[in-house]
Amino acid sequence: MDADAIVVGSGPNGLVAANLLADAGWDVLVLESQPTYGGAVASSSDVHPDYVHDTFSSFHPLAVVSPAIRGLRLEEHGLRWSHAPAVVGTPFRSGGWAELHRDAERTADGLDASTPGDGDAWLRLCAVWDRVGRDAVDALMTPFPPVRLGARTLRGLPGPGALALLRAALGSGLAVAEREFRGPHARMLLAGNAAHGDVALGSAGSGIYGLLLAMTAQQHGFPAPTGGAGSLARALVTRLESRGGRVVCDTRVERVLVRDGRAWGVRTRGGETLRARAVLADVPAPTLYGGLVPWADLPSRTRVLMNRFRWDPGTVKVDWALSGPVPWADPPSAAPGTLHLAETTEEVETYQRELAAGAVPSRPFLLAGQMATTDPGRAPAGGEALWAYTHVPQHATSDAGDGSVTGRWDAGDAERMADRMQARFEEYAPGFTARVVARRVLGPRDLQARDENLVNGAVNGGTGALGQQLVLRPVPGTGGARTPVRGLYLASSSAHPGGGVHGACGANAADAVLRGR
Numbered sequence: 001m002d003a004d005a006i007v008v009g010s011g012p013n014g015l016v017a018a019n020l021l022a023d024a025g026w027d028v029l030v031l032e033s034q035p036t037y038g039g040a041v042a043s044s045s046d047v048h049p050d051y052v053h054d055t056f057s058s059f060h061p062l063a064v065v066s067p068a069i070r071g072l073r074l075e076e077h078g079l080r081w082s083h084a085p086a087v088v089g090t091p092f093r094s095g096g097w098a099e100l101h102r103d104a105e106r107t108a109d110g111l112d113a114s115t116p117g118d119g120d121a122w123l124r125l126c127a128v129w130d131r132v133g134r135d136a137v138d139a140l141m142t143p144f145p146p147v148r149l150g151a152r153t154l155r156g157l158p159g160p161g162a163l164a165l166l167r168a169a170l171g172s173g174l175a176v177a178e179r180e181f182r183g184p185h186a187r188m189l190l191a192g193n194a195a196h197g198d199v200a201l202g203s204a205g206s207g208i209y210g211l212l213l214a215m216t217a218q219q220h221g222f223p224a225p226t227g228g229a230g231s232l233a234r235a236l237v238t239r240l241e242s243r244g245g246r247v248v249c250d251t252r253v254e255r256v257l258v259r260d261g262r263a264w265g266v267r268t269r270g271g272e273t274l275r276a277r278a279v280l281a282d283v284p285a286p287t288l289y290g291g292l293v294p295w296a297d298l299p300s301r302t303r304v305l306m307n308r309f310r311w312d313p314g315t316v317k318v319d320w321a322l323s324g325p326v327p328w329a330d331p332p333s334a335a336p337g338t339l340h341l342a343e344t345t346e347e348v349e350t351y352q353r354e355l356a357a358g359a360v361p362s363r364p365f366l367l368a369g370q371m372a373t374t375d376p377g378r379a380p381a382g383g384e385a386l387w388a389y390t391h392v393p394q395h396a397t398s399d400a401g402d403g404s405v406t407g408r409w410d411a412g413d414a415e416r417m418a419d420r421m422q423a424r425f426e427e428y429a430p431g432f433t434a435r436v437v438a439r440r441v442l443g444p445r446d447l448q449a450r451d452e453n454l455v456n457g458a459v460n461g462g463t464g465a466l467g468q469q470l471v472l473r474p475v476p477g478t479g480g481a482r483t484p485v486r487g488l489y490l491a492s493s494s495a496h497p498g499g500g501v502h503g504a505c506g507a508n509a510a511d512a513v514l515r516g517r
């Protein structure tokens with residue numbers, strides 16, 4: 001079973017790397033510890049036999065805009081995309097919605113109706129993004145610094161509006177939301193998207209998340225793979241196998257074998273030794289350094305540098321099979337696929353402050369998905385396959401809510417947190433609970449048990465804070481795909497550009513292999 005390249009882990013980054021190496025004529029073997037491939041890109045009917053729920057990620061706009069995945073032409077390998085009637089929405093208890101539609105004019109009309117002037121401001125932002133967005137995304141998704149693309153992006157930035165955008169991207173999500181817009185609807189569209197990352201809304205660096213996701217939503221929508229997230233993983237594997245690559249599941253790699261500073265293979269849990277010219281690790285940096293590669297095989301400074309590594313927060317995810325649609329007290333003008341449940345930017349900030357203080361949030365910000373709205377085949381006619389997740393501290397020391405969540409994340413804790421999350425839906429959709437046919441709760445430990453990269457439920461392979469981004473990711477001095485061990489590459493979201501289903505970390509690692517770096 002030896003190979004030219006062994007990829008440890010079959011997440012989207014591992015599978016993209018494997019495809020690119022197979023395209024270059026390499027014999028590639030992917031080893032996956034779980035019984036199924038795909039990492040955090042998976043779906044099943046485990047919640048209820050008549051429903052399809054994604055186990056982890058659901059919406060994959062980053063896969064659509066990423067040059068790495070775009071270039072694989074997965075549509076030729078069975079991938080189809082589905083879109084909800086509206087892209088993103090936030091309901092308000094006083095009535096009305098902030099709605100993002102695929103038609104920018106329609107988004108703007110809605111924003112103007114709530115706060116005159118915000119619609120024009122939205123369209124101005126979109127006009128700048130239309131000029132620079134594609135280059136900006138390409139620049140982010142390639143090894144850093146992206147000298148050629150970065151310069152092209154800057155050349156597309158003439159005029160005062162554009163400079164404001166650049167400032168916004170580098171600043172805080174809150175600052176851009178408050179500077180560009182006067183009303184709560186537009187502000188929540190930006191802030192809700194900024195809150196997908198783990199950077200506080202008031203901190204430098206969160207602006208880029210808000211802008212990137214909100215503008216990607218406007219340009220491309222938030223598509224989901226038709227039939228379930230698993231069909232994206234399936235397309236990646238089908239393509240890989242058509243080029244001679246192999247994926248072997250139920251095979252955990254326990255050790256990367258190193259001799260004279262060079263990786264020469266791996267040892268599996270079953271005790272098998274497999275040789276390869278290159279090993280690509282789709283595992284978090286703390287799993288690789290001092291784990292799969294013992295400290296003795298690494299320069300001593302790697303251990304010192306890794307002390308600076310910071311995880312992103314944990315996660316609790318809830319999936320519901322509903323007998324009917326979410327019974328919104330005040331329904332939106334068109335049903336959004338993605339929902340952000342928080343009333344104001346202040347509410348998002350309070351949630352983030354509690355998280356940062358190690359407290360389980362009292363009023364969790366919910367990122368949610370109506371998957372049958374997006375892809376009707378996910379539920380029986382009229383039903384809904386809904387999910388929501390929220391973040392919790394990596395190590396909770398208190399509960400900012402009613403004190404019922406201990407932070408031990410046993411089944412009781414996870415269920416109580418799920419009740420707290422479900423109560424948020426009841427606020428906007430009275431009668432929600434009566435429609436629940438089945439519910440699955442995945443606490444931080446459950447997520448990690450299904451994908452060991454999700455350490456304590458961390459979804460991004462490490463914080464997205466500025467100090468752990470770009471060449472500083474995973475840690476300063478060991479940035480990017482290259483590692484201190486020749487022939488060993490970091491291919492997971494712990495490397496630049498971080499979390500999300502874009503495959504760029506895997507593509508950067510494959511690029512480094514092929515350039516012999």
Ligand SMILES: Cc1cc2nc3c(=O)[nH]c(=O)nc-3n(C[C@H](O)[C@H](O)[C@H](O)COP(=O)(O)OP(=O)(O)OC[C@H]3O[C@@H](n4cnc5c(N)ncnc54)[C@H](O)[C@@H]3O)c2cc1C
Nearest residue numbers: 009011012013033039040056057058059253453493500501
């Ligand atoms: C609940 C949740 C919701 C999310 N929602 C979205 C979303 O909607 N859109 C989006 O773009 N992103 C989303 N994300 C983030 C996204 O899924 C991840 O950033 C992405 O999957 C990271 O890809 P990866 O290849 O680096 O790692 P993973 O997808 O985590 O895959 C790593 C794989 O490596 C395997 N592995 C680990 N160690 C070993 C070993 N020693 N031996 C063999 N195999 C090993 C694991 O079992 C796993 O299969 C979400 C994540 C979570 C958890």
